[in-house]
């Protein structure tokens with residue numbers, strides 16, 4: 001699965017990077033996806049998605065893109 005971040009909406013609060021630093025990074029004040037999601041990270045990533053104050057994070061199923 002891939003993480004998508006709406007860079008226009010992101011306010012760079014670093015909430016997601018604090019929770020899942022392996023998956024989210026901050027560059028020039030805006031979050032970016034560092035890696036794809038592995039299953040064991042799903043709960044933490046879900047927490048980041050739900051906790052993002054501007055709802056900028058979403059997930060796409062890689063298999064659907066084929």
Ligand code: SF4
Pocket residue numbers: 005009010011012013014015016017024030031048051052053054055056057
């Ligand atoms: S939690 Fe949301 S607003 Fe905050 S840095 Fe992450 S994507 Fe940006």
